[in-house]
Amino acid sequence: MPRLAFRDVSVRLGQKQALSGVSFEMQERRVAIVGRNGSGKTTLGRVIAGLQAPDSGQARVDGADLARDRKTALRSVGILFQNPDHQIIFPTVEEEIAFGLVQLGRSRDQAARETAEILARFGKAHWAKAATHALSQGQKQLVCLLSVLAMNPALVVLDEPYSGLDIPTRLQLMRYVDGIAAHVVQITHDPQTVRDFDRVLWLDDGRIRRDGPAAAVLPEFERQMRTWGGLDDLAHLAD
Numbered sequence: 011m012p013r014l015a016f017r018d019v020s021v022r023l024g025q026k027q028a029l030s031g032v033s034f035e036m037q038e039r040r041v042a043i044v045g046r047n048g049s050g051k052t053t054l055g056r057v058i059a060g061l062q063a064p065d066s067g068q069a070r071v072d073g074a075d076l077a078r079d080r081k082t083a084l085r086s087v088g089i090l091f092q093n094p095d096h097q098i099i100f101p102t103v104e105e106e107i108a109f110g111l112v113q114l115g116r117s118r119d120q121a122a123r124e125t126a127e128i129l130a131r132f133g134k135a136h137w138a139k140a141a142t143h144a145l146s147q148g149q150k151q152l153v154c155l156l157s158v159l160a161m162n163p164a165l166v167v168l169d170e171p172y173s174g175l176d177i178p179t180r181l182q183l184m185r186y187v188d189g190i191a192a193h194v195v196q197i198t199h200d201p202q203t204v205r206d207f208d209r210v211l212w213l214d215d216g217r218i219r220r221d222g223p224a225a226a227v228l229p230e231f232e233r234q235m236r237t238w239g240g241l242d243d244l245a246h247l248a249d
């Protein structure tokens with residue numbers, strides 16, 4: 011069971027303090043990160059995946075420093091970006107999935123075997139030679155998810171995985187995600203998709219505003235979003 015520990019993590023991006031002294035420990039299976047645009051959710055996800063080093067403080071998974079120990083970060087944490095077009099780099103589905111496995115040190119043959127296995131496990135063996143550019147958004151998102159799952163991470167960060175998908179595709183992908191053994195940290199604007207999660211962190215301006223069970227945090231979050239949504243002051247949006 012991966013234990014994620016943030017101690018006083020701060021990140022500055024250009025002029026913006028994206029995270030300010032964020033501390034938490036988590037071991038729950040399903041954790042959601044919510045918050046307004048620009049509140050620091052993606053930055054937090056990137057720190058968890060070892061893609062963004064904190065300017066100060068420490069982020070650890072099972073005791074390993076995510077910023078310094080790239081090998082552990084790569085093995086322990088997978089990340090699914092919001093836009094699959096930012097993730098997919100290879101012309102065919104099998105090459106895309108095999109790439110991460112080769113990065114982990116598998117031989118090409120072993121990577122090809124494991125790629126075939128994961129495609130078969132999700133009923134998509136016939137996708138192996140498919141051209142990635144010709145897939146729909148939902149299909150691309152599933153290929154990205156399978157690429158991450160093939161690497162068998164203990165923890166998967168999903169950054170807005172369902173935005174831009176139609177309802178059936180979203181429901182199907184949600185079912186896939188429900189079925190995976192890895193722990194999940196899901197960044198979302200849609201409380202509906204994380205209602206039954208074990209824990210919700212609500213970020214506001216780079217800080218944790220609330221942290222608790224979904225049943226306690228989400229109603230308060232939605233109320234506050236509606237209150238802010240009712241105002242005509244766009245000052246915050248222009249921040």
Ligand SMILES: Nc1ncnc2c1ncn2[C@@H]1O[C@H](COP(=O)(O)OP(=O)(O)OP(=O)(O)O)[C@@H](O)[C@H]1O
Pocket residue numbers: 023024025026027028045046047048049050051052053054249
């Ligand atoms: N590369 C960058 N350079 C400068 N500022 C950045 C950069 N990336 C993000 N920021 C700023 O850092 C803050 C946090 O951004 P982040 O993407 O983490 O927010 P978010 O909560 O994921 O937002 P959204 O819901 O809109 O995706 C924002 O104010 C953003 O403008």
